[in-house]
Amino acid sequence: MAPRLDLDAVRGDFPCLNQEVHGHPLIYLDNAATTQKPQAVIDAVARYYERDNANVHRGIHALAERATAHYEEARARVARFLGAAEPAEIVFVRGTTEAINLVASSLGVTFHEGDEVVITEMEHHSNIVPWQLLRDRVGIRLRVLPMDDRGVLQLDRLDELLTDRTRLVSVVHGSNALGTLNPVAEIAAAAHAAGALVLVDGAQAAPHLPLDVRALGADFYCLSGHKVYGPMGIGCLYGRRALLEEMAPYQGGGEMIRRVTFEETTFAPPPARFEAGTPNVAGAVGLAAALDYLDGLGLERVAAHEAELLAYGLAQLDNLDGVRLIGTAPERLAILSLAVDNAHPHDIATILDRDGIAIRAGHHCAHPVMDHFGVPATARASLALYNTRAEIDRLIASIHHVMEVLGR
Amino acid sequence: MNDLRALYEDVILDHNREPRNFQHRPEGANHEAYGFNPLCGDEFKVLLQVEDGVVTDVGFEGVGCAIAVASTSLMTEAIKGKPVEEVEALFQSVHHLLTGEGEEAAPLGKLQVLAGVHEFPMRIKCATLGWHVMKAALEDEGETVCTE
């Protein structure tokens, strides 16, 4: 067993954590929305702009060469992180939302009226709406795998949803609203047996556990850089080479072509085919630095630390009267979605904020999840590698404060 | 802490716990509107009974945070029995109190308790929602009000 994380050192790596909010040391528990960035990421982005900035794949001058090299190294870095077979399977996009939209549009053109896409009841809107748009365009059928009252997918219902018309099963790896970790490998095996492809929304899972897209059986895997301690505006779509080869372009423009005349255009092979226009090179460089940072700590150690924090948090919450955990799946990320008696999540978030604690109040872009649990919103504390038990203690104390303020 | 107390005034907490004119449907309701804030999920429907230019009865339904519920509840209390022009002036005054825009067109009286919201920029929309829905109902805009 590797030694535990040195939390003091780790926290020192994140400049944004070192500040006071309303006179209290900041406790940042909104990591599912976005994580803070280690200095190594901030430096990598700054260094890129200070020394290497140039457009990629275009110039033959020294800077263009360096920028291109960094960009392609970043691609290889992401490929390694995900366990992809080769860097060409990594398409840089803005984030998970764009990755899913890319698949819905590029793979989606081969879908016909009556074809089916299976999603689940706990999807983020970004894995619902692109399929509804496709439905409205070509008449696919959207089918939804339900979850139970713990927020666990009802896998025994999967078989009845998989038909010879199922083209794709698109499922979230870790739920941002509930924390549930889904048995993606099992779902993928069933989907493949039915002749369907599998897309995995890894926005939440990627920062918290070691990944191997091939072991998972994911044909597509999506992540957002800003949730894995990297910059905003960069993310990736992993796609199996053979699939990307067959897919139509996403946007048209520079970078993605081989030869253009006014009559016709031959497209570049993947990944360039899907990266029209000047890419976010600094973002890719920052993302690679974030993955270096994460691997430097070791994702197993990160996962072990977060699991310990989660267990501690769950035990503390158990002793709190009037607080209900929304989503009680046994396999889960360190996300605590809470409903507090007689306290609306907004009011909770405001009071916590005055205690220096940042959480998220809202529907977490998952209206169907809120509907399932019959709540308009939840107060969500989402933990990351730099959070501590002491911070959870302060969260609990602050929830008492909420009850005191609102219960007068 | 003190600004928290100012936000969660006793009057506000009281109106949150026991909203006035809540789930009340005026017998002769002749104006209504629905509004929501897509960012947070708060939503209210406001029903008005307007007779000879006077709001003679009002009710609301929906869900929201303490600030949204209390502000809407206070709104119903404040406008009931008032001529439409006065209600509109009150709307202006509350808008001014919360956002600093416009001017105080009518004395606020008890509505002054909403002043604490001004210190919480992220919560101003919560306090204005019910008022916007009421105004839309008055003006029979028919469409859904959306504050975000």
Ligand SMILES: Cc1ncc(COP(=O)(O)O)c(C=O)c1O
């Ligand atoms: C599960 C899940 N999927 C998708 C997304 C969308 O990610 P992004 O906004 O970075 O595109 C999020 C972000 O909140 C998420 O939590």
